Amino acid sequence: MSVFETKVQAIGSEAALFKEDNMLILFGDNAPEGLKDYAYQIIMNQAKEDITTDMVLSICQTSFVITAVGNLVTKNLNQLGHITMSFTGDSTANLPGTLYLEAKEIPEITEGTEIAIA
Template sequence: MTTSDSQVVWESEVTQVGGQVEAFLDHGLLIFFGDNAPAELHDMSVLHRAAISDDGPRAGDLLLVGGTEMEVLAVGHVVRDNLLNLGHLDLKADGRTEPNLPGDVCVRTGDLPLLKAGDTFRITRPAGSDQEN
């Protein structure tokens, strides 16, 4: 899917939200896994099923998480492979411009949304962006 302004590189639908997800939100953390993740990860994760899985996030991309849009500030070096292979991503609202851990995706400091089944998780890339992670 492409528009003149941006390209969707990832899009998925939330299938389940674990019981502990809200507690992690209090610490600025939202953990995603593909809906085929092992059962022991379900309680702490947002499970989702990809419809578009062309790439992982890069700094400067926009995330739509539920109804909340935010700019990606930093991306760890294993994020792309984790997302494409496992549907896994650790979203941290810490405002960092350099990731603390190799699996971090950093966005502005603030509240992350509590998702529900049926919500959208989307990554869009500005048109003409050739920035690397």
């Protein structure tokens, strides 16, 4: 059962630049102008419970083990639709709004791409 589900509804013109650094930025409808170009805009949905390292994030058909969770991830996701996803495998959450995931190739993300946490 999914704890959180969303779809990408728009892609900022510079969003793919962060893939080179193994990062993605998600933002809901209200992304500030300075960040909109760098973010994948998602449909705002609420997480059904706190996100933890016992969970897995899926992008399309690719799953990523969650390795660390910043203490603001669930709150920011629920209020702003905003988190940074770091695909580095770090086991310590150094940044409060960042979700850390296992280090493996990030799939191509297009409008309509589904993202889920279970």
